[in-house]
Amino acid sequence: MRKITIAIDGYSSCGKSTLAKALAAKLGYNYVDSGAMYRVVTLYCLRQGIIKDAVFMREEVVKALDRIALSFQYNASTKASDTYLNGENVEKEIRQMEVSKNVSHISVLKEVREMMASIQREMGKDKGVVMDGRDIGTNIFPDAELKVFMTADTDIRTRRRMDELTAKGNTVTFEEVKKNLLSRDYEDSHRTENPLRKADDAVVLDNSDLSREEQLDFVLKLVYDLKLLDQEVKDPKAV
Numbered sequence: 001m002r003k004i005t006i007a008i009d010g011y012s013s014c015g016k017s018t019l020a021k022a023l024a025a026k027l028g029y030n031y032v033d034s035g036a037m038y039r040v041v042t043l044y045c046l047r048q049g050i051i052k053d054a055v056f057m058r059e060e061v062v063k064a065l066d067r068i069a070l071s072f073q074y075n076a077s078t079k080a081s082d083t084y085l086n087g088e089n090v091e092k093e094i095r096q097m098e099v100s101k102n103v104s105h106i107s108v109l110k111e112v113r114e115m116m117a118s119i120q121r122e123m124g125k126d127k128g129v130v131m132d133g134r135d136i137g138t139n140i141f142p143d144a145e146l147k148v149f150m151t152a153d154t155d156i157r158t159r160r161r162m163d164e165l166t167a168k169g170n171t172v173t174f175e176e177v178k179k180n181l182l183s184r185d186y187e188d189s190h191r192t193e194n195p196l197r198k199a200d201d202a203v204v205l206d207n208s209d210l211s212r213e214e215q216l217d218f219v220l221k222l223v224y225d226l227k228l229l230d231q232e233v234k235d236p237k238a239v
C-alpha cells in the first residue's frame, strides 16, 4: 500500500494525539505533534520573560524565533517522540498549564506560523506521516489523502485533560481546565491566520462516547477504504 498523509485536526483535548500516535504505530508511520511546536515557542518566550500573563511585544517574539531550535527524539520507554528546545528535553514543561494559558496568543502570529509550517511540511514531505493540530488539513497538507476532524463534549474533554494533568502531578481545578479549553477553542477558531476549521473534505469524528479502540478502528477503516479506492482507480484510463 502506498504511503499517504493523514491530517488530524480538532478542538483542544479531544484525544487527537492519542489517536494519531496509535494510528502511526499501527501503520508504521511517523507521528508529528504540531501543537508541541507552538508550545516550545511559548515556553521559550515564558522563560525569557518575553510573554507574561498573555502580554507580549510581537517584535520580541519574532526576534526570539532565530534563537529557537526545535527537534524531536524518539523515547524508547514511552514509545513516542519527546520534544526538544535547543537540545533540552522539554516534553513535560510544554504540557504545563502556564504554557497552555499562553500558547494560543503566540500561535496567532504570522511569523510563528510560517516558521512552524515550514518545519511541518519538511517533516511530512515523504508522506507516511500522521500529523495532528489545528490547520493540518486546511493549510499544511491541503492535499492529504485522509483528513479527520475531531470533536467531543466539552465536559468530557475537560475531565480527560484534568486526569492527564493530575497524573503528571499538576494541581488543577475542573473549572480552570474547562475555561482554558474553551478560551483556546475560541482563540484558535477566530484568529486571522489559519484558524481552526473543518476542511471541506474532512471526516468528522465525535469521540465523546467512543473508546480508544473504537476510534482507532474507525480511522483504520477509512485508511483501508482508501486502499481499495486506490486499487480500483489506479489507472482509470487502462480500464
Ligand code: DC
Residues within 6 Å of the ligand: 012, 013, 034, 035, 036, 038, 039, 103, 104, 107, 132, 133, 134, 135, 136, 184, 188
Ligand atoms: O494540540 P495542542 O493543544 O498541544 O496545541 C497547543 C496550541 O497550539 C493550540 O491551542 C493552538 C496551537 N496550534 C495551532 O495553532 N496550530 C496547530 N497546527 C497546532 C496547534
